[in-house]
Amino acid sequence: MRPTISIVVAIFNRKDELFELLNSLTFQTDKAFEVIIVDDGSLIDLKPTIQNFDGILEIKYFRKDNSGPGLTRNYGAKRAQNDWLLFVDSDVIVEKDYIENIKKDIETIPCDAFGGADKAHKGFNLMQKAISYSMTSVFTTGGIRGSKKAVSRFQPRSFNMGVNKAVFEKVGGFSEMRIGEDPDLSMTLWEKGFTTAFFDDIAVYHKRRVDLGKFSKQVYQFGCARPILNQRHPNYVKISFAFPTLFMLGYILGFIEYFILGRGIILAFYGLYTFLVLFHAMIVTRNISIAGMAVISTYIQMFSYGYGFLKSWVLLNIFRMKPEDAFPKHFHKK
Numbered sequence: 001m002r003p004t005i006s007i008v009v010a011i012f013n014r015k016d017e018l019f020e021l022l023n024s025l026t027f028q029t030d031k032a033f034e035v036i037i038v039d040d041g042s043l044i045d046l047k048p049t050i051q052n053f054d055g056i057l058e059i060k061y062f063r064k065d066n067s068g069p070g071l072t073r074n075y076g077a078k079r080a081q082n083d084w085l086l087f088v089d090s091d092v093i094v095e096k097d098y099i100e101n102i103k104k105d106i107e108t109i110p111c112d113a114f115g116g117a118d119k120a121h122k123g124f125n126l127m128q129k130a131i132s133y134s135m136t137s138v139f140t141t142g143g144i145r146g147s148k149k150a151v152s153r154f155q156p157r158s159f160n161m162g163v164n165k166a167v168f169e170k171v172g173g174f175s176e177m178r179i180g181e182d183p184d185l186s187m188t189l190w191e192k193g194f195t196t197a198f199f200d201d202i203a204v205y206h207k208r209r210v211d212l213g214k215f216s217k218q219v220y221q222f223g224c225a226r227p228i229l230n231q232r233h234p235n236y237v238k239i240s241f242a243f244p245t246l247f248m249l250g251y252i253l254g255f256i257e258y259f260i261l262g263r264g265i266i267l268a269f270y271g272l273y274t275f276l277v278l279f280h281a282m283i284v285t286r287n288i289s290i291a292g293m294a295v296i297s298t299y300i301q302m303f304s305y306g307y308g309f310l311k312s313w314v315l316l317n318i319f320r321m322k323p324e325d326a327f328p329k330h331f332h333k334k
Contacts, residue, residue, distance in 0.1 A: 071176065073174055124207065130285075
């Protein structure tokens with residue numbers, strides 16, 4: 001029998017993005033799947049949006065009190081009927097062969113969980129494309145979100161993540177973490193002896209944040225989450241996780257060197273880095289405006305993530321605070 005798939009979408013408020021996601025699912029070449037939408041206490045009514053797809057998609061809709069994306073996905077997973085759970089964020093769009101390729105890959109690539117890349121759609125605005133570049137570039141994340149060649153052991157993320165339902169239940173699903181719950185699940189799977197895989201033909205178009213302020217806050221939260229994840233999963237700590245913090249501190253040190261010693265050796269390296277990002281972004285996006293914005297979003301990403309990582313590391317390792325006390329908003333209060 002072919003793999004059976006239940007798509008689980010945890011959502012809070014984003015009805016316009018939900019419409020675009022569901023609309024993209026109506027064009028699937030393989031229509032044998034169910035969609036489970038779990039409203040995580042939205043402040044607006046999502047039913048009218050979902051009703052547009054009555055009779056077109058097999059949709060189950062549930063509404064619950066707000067508990068964060070991880071526990072909301074667990075809620076949907078319990079109500080799924082099929083063998084494979086496919087988690088996607090509400091702000092993604094998929095290609096028409098998305099489900100078809102997933103089923104094909106499950107049959108040919110042995111794994112217990114899988115994930116795919118994210119990229120910018122041609123219809124995204126310039127800022128969305130710039131942010132997408134900075135989140136997937138080899139000069140920022142090392143390309144781990146966008147290339148099979150960039151990773152030795154792929155860590156699926158919940159914007160585009162599939163897990164065998166029986167395996168998902170064995171590990172207890174997502175944890176109580178509100179931020180970083182998806183890498184937490186991936187590493188838990190590894191610790192329990194399960195395998196993950198990268199499917200290179202199931203990329204999604206991920207909108208992310210559409211302005212730099214919201215983007216900065218988002219990646220700051222990611223930075224705060226990483227030392228917590230390092231504490232929970234010490235076997236998978238990498239020195240590269242601290243690179244944004246070292247980048248930020250080096251930049252500050254460069255200005256100190258310039259104004260106190262009158263030398264610009266350190267800042268020269270940052271000038272070279274800026275040029276490389278600009279040049280690479282121009283090649284990738286073929287648009288000088290996007291490339292210029294990508295330089296800005298790259299620096300915002302590095303500084304915001306780096307500051308979040310440093311703050312979290314100090315609170316957890318110097319002041320010996322519990323993660324739940326240091327960052328209470330990162331965990332669901334039972």
